[in-house]
Amino acid sequence: MEEVEIIGTFDSEETARGVAKALNAFFGWLFEGNRESEPPPFFADFGVNTEDYVLDEGDIDWPEPAHARVRGPKVAVTAETSQTVDTLQELLEALGAFDVYQVDDEEEEED
Numbered sequence: 241m242e243e244v245e246i247i248g249t250f251d252s253e254e255t256a257r258g259v260a261k262a263l264n265a266f267f268g269w270l271f272e273g274n275r276e277s278e279p280p281p282f283f284a285d286f287g288v289n290t291e292d293y294v295l296d297e298g299d300i301d302w303p304e305p306a307h308a309r310v311r312g313p314k315v316a317v318t319a320e321t322s323q324t325v326d327t328l329q330e331l332l333e334a335l336g337a338f339d340v341y342q343v344d345d346e347e348e349e350e351d
Contacts, residue, residue: 243321246317246328248337256310258285258350259335262310263317270295271305293331299323316343 249254266282279290306319306328315337317328326341332340 241303241320241322243318243320244325245343246319246325246332247311247334247339247341247343248315248317248335249339250313250335250337252313253310253313255336256313256315259332259337260308260310260315262335263284263306263315263331266290266293267305267307270300271302283335288331288334293327293334295324295327299327 248259250259262285265280269279276305279294280317282290283293284290301321301323305319306317306321306324309316309318315332317332319325319328321328329340329342
């Protein structure tokens with residue numbers, strides 16, 4: 241398992257802040273494993289049904305919750321995972337990111 245960083249670009253820093261806040265609440269909820277009832281509507285403000293992105297406990301290989309940070313109009317999601325990269329990218333797109341990519345190790349060294 242390796243730490244990955246996925247970047248989603250949004251239309252504004254304000255939107256990115258809202259997305260990061262919703263994602264962090266969702267990641268915490270997922271990690272706690274409280275799935276007995278419907279999930280809170282973390283993504284309702286973005287027109288996304290949270291239930292569509294709830295991962296089964298067996299699908300979460302994170303040793304700790306993923307984390308979203310705002311970088312201007314971008315949201316950077318960091319997770320130690322090998323199983324959920326595609327799902328995280330799809331979620332960023334569903335939340336309105338018009339560009340989503342995974343940061344390569346080489347790109348991080350150049351920054």
